[in-house]
Amino acid sequence: MAAKPRFRKDTADTSAPTPTPASAPTLTSDETHPVDQTLSPFKMFTSGLQHVAAMYAGVVAPPMIVGPAVGLNARDTAFLMGASLFTAGIATLLQTIGFWKIGARLPFVNGVSFAGVTPMVAIGRERGAEGISVIFGAIIVASVLGFVLTPYFSKLVRFFPPVVTGTVITLIGVSLLPVAFNWSQGGNATADDYGSMKNIGMAGLTLLIVLVLRKVLRGFLQQIAILLGLVVGTLVAIPLNMTDFGAIKDAGLVGFPTPFHFGAPQFEIAAIISMCIVMLVCMTESTADMLALGKIVDRPADERVIEGGLRADTLGSAISPFFNGFMCSAFAQNIGLVAMTKVRSRFVVAAGGAILILLGLCPVLASVIALVPLPVLGGAGIVLFGSVAASGIQTLATAALEKGENALIVAAAVGIGLIPIAAPQFYHAFPSDLLVVLDSGISTGCVVAIVLNLAFNHWGGKGSSTRLLPQARVGE
DSSP, X not given: OOOOXXXXXXXXXXXXXXXXXXXXXXXXXXXXXXXXXXXXXXXXXHHHHXXXXXXXXXXXXXXXXXHHHTTOOHHHHHHHHHHHXXXXXXXXXHHXXXXXXXXXXXXXXXXXXXXXXXXXXXXXXHHGGGHHHHHHHHHHHHHHHHHHHHHHHGGGGGGOXXXXXXXXXXXXXXXXXXXXXXXXXXXXXXXXXXXXXXXXHHHXXXXXXXXXXXXXXXXXXXXXXXXXXXXHHHHHHTTTTOOOOHHHHXXXXXXXXXXXXXXXXXXXXXXXXXXXXXXXXXXXXXXXXXXXXXXXTTOOOOHHHHHHHHHHHHHHHHHGGGGTOOOEEEOHHHHHHHHHHOOOOXXXXXXXXXXXXXXXXXXXXXXXXXXXXXXXXXXXXXXXXXXXXXXXHHHXXXXXXXXXXXXXXXXXXXXXXXXXXXXXXXXXXXXXXXXXXXXXXXXXXXXXXXXXXXXXXXXXXXXXXXXXXXXXXXXO
16 A cells, blocks of 8 residues: 655645645655754744744733733833743744644744733732732633643634635734734824824835835845844834833843742632633634644644644643743734745744743843834734735635635625724623623634534535535544
8 A cells, every 4th residue: 555645635625625835845755844844043043033023012012001900010010021921932832842742833923812911901900919810810720721622622623614714814814904003103092103104104114125125035035024124124213213222221131930920829710711711712713823824834734733732822821820921822923924934944933932932031132122113013014914814815715705605604704803803892882701702803703604604504404515624533
């Protein structure tokens, strides 16, 4: 019997097979998949640094919001930021390198989830000085429960044919674009210069620099065009007084995130229930992100990959509170970076995880990364997040939209998924517990796409134009 090839697509959809990307080489059984390839140390470092630059603001933003909300002073809030960088690095290494059955082993970046910000602020405000300990206790319990549920949750991958995955990937990209627009305006809506021509002009200049670099550069330099664009944009911003060097002056050389710096975790039922809901939202979004990344790197994420990835998410989230960090989940902006640069090695992202750990241990280095002005980051973010949406559209092109009600499924799911973006106050009269789910357009759009696909293509004995994906078997 002929030997099976080492690499193949395990989640092919019978209605519309996903074509291999033009940039992806055809692999033989003796070749190493690009995801598992290593680069030279210099390329590993610079490409990993590019990933860190793309996600740095997203990691430090939640502790910047939660810290003051629970009554922490500036020093303790800065400590939370360093802890978040440190734990994001640990979670990223779990995801990319992995061990046992933990880790998707894809170029997947993990960091602090925005989904938990609103519930954590509510928990902290209600409990005063002990709020941060209650938050950490709730995260630990929710993460452990999520780890236990992972084998069952991962089976949902069979409900993600191209009509669903394409919709969700598109929503991921579109949902991220407002973040880039906010950064482009300055990031702080209360600042006097928010939305000023200088801020937007700097974002536009950075976008132009990135596009020009992508056009004129070749080889490895083209792959790190985002990093080079951020460096050039920051250098231009310095004489315009758009960079803040104060953080470097106040930062220490060494700062280890002491375990349980704010005291032992406390466990309260109401807070635990709230964070359990957040964990389910994070697991849903991470599943969608893994499916998106799997298509981009030409290694489709089957049930086994999803299970390993969710285990890494939940284990990383369970470990984070011990080092004063928050719940961790996938960072979709880095998926756009992989799509744009075509650098698919998971070891590059692992290098980024190591850099995050170093930044968490060395505040002065973290402050150097923080020199990049948000408008500069916003200009680059437009390209990164737009690349994710473009990947979703590419997937939808294979989803047989001309058959059955597939186009209607996409229309309804995208429309409902865009509600939190187009009308942020749409659900203002709903209970706050429901807002954790409803305010995530990715989660609501994903649920709608799955339910409508089942309703139109499977339930009631109707012939399917979009079959469920087969479950992967261990050893395939």
